[in-house]
Amino acid sequence: MPTVQVRSSAGSYRVVSAPGSLAQASQLIAGLGESTGIFLVSSPRVWRHWGRAVAKAIPSAGNGRRPILFDDAESKKRLSTVEQIARQLVRAGADRGATIVAVGGGVVGDVAGFAAATYLRGVRLVHIPTTVVAQVDSAVGGKTAVDLPEGKNLVGAFYPPKLVIVDPHTLRTLPHREFRSGLYEVVKYGVIADPKLFAFLAKRMDTVLRRDPKALDYIISRSIAIKADVVSKDERESSLRQILNFGHTLGHALETATNYRRFLHGEAVGWGMLAVTSMALQLKELARADAIRILELIVSVGPLPRLGNLSPSLLRRIMASDKKARAGRVLWVLPRRIGKTEWGKDVPWPVVARTIHDLPVLGNELFK
Secondary structure, eight states: OOOOEOOOOOEEEEEOOOOOGGGHHHHHHHHOOOOOOOEEOHHHHHHHHHHHHHHOGGGOOTTTTOOOOOOOOOGGGGGGHHHHHHHHHHHHHHTTTOOOEEEHHHHHHHHHHHHHHHGGOOOEEEEOOOOOHIIIIITSEEEEEEETEEEEEEEEOOOSSSSEEEEEGGGGGSOOOHHHHHHHHHHHHHHHEEEHHHHHHHHHHHHTTTTEEEEEEEHHHHHHHHHHHHHHHHHTTSSSGGGTTTTHHHHHHHHTTTTTSOOOHHHHHHHHHHHHHHHHHOOOOOOOOHHHHHHHHHHTTTOOOOOOOOOHHHHHHHTTSSOOTTTTBBOEEEEEEEEEEEEEEEEOOHHHHHHHHHHHHHHHHHOO
């Protein structure tokens, strides 16, 4: 079964990515060693689609225990939700030998991961991601976090899982908008690290949007390999890992400014990638031909929700409190060419403000 190894300070772990791998979950988890109990954490909507299959694949998670379910809306990604999960774990008898299995998208993985990192000072964590965003990005790399009203992912921990099981079959029940949203993260990988992946997406986006199994298998496995390579070299985001924030600085601010109600995560990142591509072009850091190719690929994923009237000064305040800011300075990841980016770029605020101001017009032109 195709496997990628990810190195971390807590030891290496496997990402198993293959159609049908969910059915092998019990065997794969058993390979981690003895556990005093398996506790499933998911959301009601994910469980409606995949609960029966997960329960069949991991029968040892039964034994009279019900899955711990919570609302996986971004607005519920809060410390209070972590507390609710921890209290349910206590009542279910979870001890330090327990294994938490997170089944769901990015919110489930982030929240369940943070719960695993902090419950009894840390218990074993396994991810079974069921969305594109989670499969290609958030389930790999060991970041766990919850949001504060002041910003996204401001409270969390680096806590690598012991195993990630990626089954592309679980994407069959994903709503089309959520599926498309996740593809912006795949586009990100093409821009920051892999011209071949970029070219494949540019040529085969229609096939990907139809969820062709072979196309999905390729883009998911390639994205995982890129993410694994980056985080293995820089687990705690001190240098190289910052390239994974391409499009995320403004994207996270857009999510926060709209109270997580207007954009799905990938959609906000899509706008963020449009913005930083425009900045790089203005600063003459990026050739016009590459900029056009990047913009065209982002647009090919489909229309983005309208930005509306968002204040550059408000977004500046939000970005200044972002975990990636340094002493209030907003640092950016800018594309230099397809497959190559620079991180830690201090872009003059007038350029940023002008880009944000002009972004709705750019969007209207691109998505007409």
